Amino acid sequence: MEVKARAPGKIILSGEHAVVHGSTAVAASIGLCTYVSLQVPPSNGCPLKVYSLSCLENLRLIEGAYRSLLDSNFFGLSWIVVYWDENDDRLTLQLKDMALEFSWPIGRIKEALSSLGGPFPSTPTSCSAESLKLILALIEEQNILEAKISLASGVCAFLWLYTSILGFKPATVVVTSDLPLGSGLGSSAALCVAFSAALLACSDTVNIDMKQEGWLVFGESELELLNKWAFEGEKIIHGKPSGIDNTVSTYGRGGNMIKFRSGNLTRIKSSMPLKMLITNTKVGRNTKALVAGVSERTLRNPDAMSSVFNAVDSISKELANVIQTPASDDLSITAKEEKLEELMEMNQGLLQCMGVSHASIETVLRTTLKYKLASKLTGAGGGGCVLTLLPTLLSGTIVDKVIAELESCGFQCLIAGIGGNGAEICFSASS
Numbered sequence: 001m002e003v004k005a006r007a008p009g010k011i012i013l014s015g016e017h018a019v020v021h022g023s024t025a026v027a028a029s030i031g032l033c034t035y036v037s038l039q040v041p042p043s044n045g046c047p048l049k050v051y052s053l054s055c056l057e058n059l060r061l062i063e064g065a066y067r068s069l070l071d072s073n074f075f076g077l078s079w080i081v082v083y084w085d086e087n088d089d090r091l092t093l094q095l096k097d098m099a100l101e102f103s104w105p106i107g108r109i110k111e112a113l114s115s116l117g118g119p120f121p122s123t124p125t126s127c128s129a130e131s132l133k134l135i136l137a138l139i140e141e142q143n144i145l146e147a148k149i150s151l152a153s154g155v156c157a158f159l160w161l162y163t164s165i166l167g168f169k170p171a172t173v174v175v176t177s178d179l180p181l182g183s184g185l186g187s188s189a190a191l192c193v194a195f196s197a198a199l200l201a202c203s204d205t206v207n208i209d210m211k212q213e214g215w216l217v218f219g220e221s222e223l224e225l226l227n228k229w230a231f232e233g234e235k236i237i238h239g240k241p242s243g244i245d246n247t248v249s250t251y252g253r254g255g256n257m258i259k260f261r262s263g264n265l266t267r268i269k270s271s272m273p274l275k276m277l278i279t280n281t282k283v284g285r286n287t288k289a290l291v292a293g294v295s296e297r298t299l300r301n302p303d304a305m306s307s308v309f310n311a312v313d314s315i316s317k318e319l320a321n322v323i324q325t326p327a328s329d330d331l332s333i334t335a336k337e338e339k340l341e342e343l344m345e346m347n348q349g350l351l352q353c354m355g356v357s358h359a360s361i362e363t364v365l366r367t368t369l370k371y372k373l374a375s376k377l378t379g380a381g382g383g384g385c386v387l388t389l390l391p392t393l394l395s396g397t398i399v400d401k402v403i404a405e406l407e408s409c410g411f412q413c414l415i416a417g418i419g420g421n422g423a424e425i426c427f428s429a430s431s
């Protein structure tokens, strides 16, 4: 059986970092996703597939399944029934975009992690420091290249989610993504949401009709479970996440945005078309380190930082109001856009106060300002992506000029659809 899951990335319009400290933030999913395909063989001893000898070639597709071939003669034709062999049971994770593969014999994973007691799919549980050590030992055995070491946290999140939700079943899991990694567009959350969605869909906890075709959405209670598991994965990658990224990736739906505070979400409907240019500075950074940096600054300057977080809270609430309030004779779309631009600039100023801007971000701000466009960093900052509001009446020529100038600095621009769907799953018979 194969289950596929997809989960979107996000942009934060206001409130990143401050949201970790209890302020309101406003975010929306974008039309770029991470995809997970999970292939689980049938339980040991069950025939995996029956082939006629004429299509014996197909057998080569099933690596490691040759050992228990049972030859039979069925209706006068020669058929082969292929059984799965326990000794060949492996858990394999392929990160396709990085051309990386991790693979462990199930016996080895059991030996290392059975003390953790999984599976417990309906009880989202934090990965303790001791459990993390055991998981890291499994990853170290795979000799991950120094240049790709930042991926280890994603692999840790995978092993924790996998063994907690499905236990010690063999499977092949393949990951691909439209999202740039570590750039502020929520790649870590999209990964954890897509993993959790695929794993829960394969577990006995979630009641879903596997015969339905096309992309499916979980019901509300399953979404809640999915979001909680994804949050546990995010904690492994981010250290101390607010939960906004996984919540947006789980619950995004039909053009909605999300207002988020202290773990609670409110869906908000935008009453205006919102077009954002996303500029990826391509400066790599790590959300965990940036979040920790803001927390350290807060410990050193508690009163000043509390004022900064309060100011961000007011900005996010105001921004949500502007987005929701319909345009009228007294409040034109242009006036609303000017208000949003001002709020974005104020938020950016406060993010600088938190110490999470970067020279590359400042270059984007200066460049877009030449065209009278307002910008702010999105996500954790320190490089990564910057948002620029593209007002409705802005001519296409100006947009082209800004993009050309930004790309001449070595940045990469894209205009993504805002407020797409959240997590979805799809079943298919394995090939």
Ligand SMILES: Nc1ncnc2c1ncn2[C@@H]1O[C@H](COP(=O)(O)OP(=O)(O)OP(=O)(O)O)[C@@H](O)[C@H]1O
Pocket (backbone or CB within 6 Å): 034, 095, 097, 150, 151, 152, 153, 154, 155, 175, 176, 177, 180, 181, 182, 183, 184, 185, 186, 187, 188, 189, 191, 237, 238, 245, 285, 286, 287, 288, 378, 379, 380, 381
């Ligand atoms: N498609 C993927 N394949 C493998 N690992 C991934 C993938 N997407 C995310 N990751 C993991 O997430 C890490 C990046 O997460 P990080 O939180 O630093 O950035 P982000 O989520 O893109 O940005 P932000 O948190 O600011 O929105 C990577 O180093 C890797 O461990």
Ligand SMILES: C[C@@](O)(CCO)CC(=O)[O-]
Pocket (backbone or CB within 6 Å): 012, 015, 016, 017, 018, 019, 020, 184, 186, 238, 240, 241, 242, 243, 244, 245, 287, 291, 378, 379, 380
């Ligand atoms: C920087 C941060 O606020 C957003 C990262 O996309 C971290 C978080 O909320 O978990």
Ligand SMILES: [Mg+2]
Pocket (backbone or CB within 6 Å): 186, 187, 188, 189, 238, 245, 287
């Ligand atoms: Mg992240």
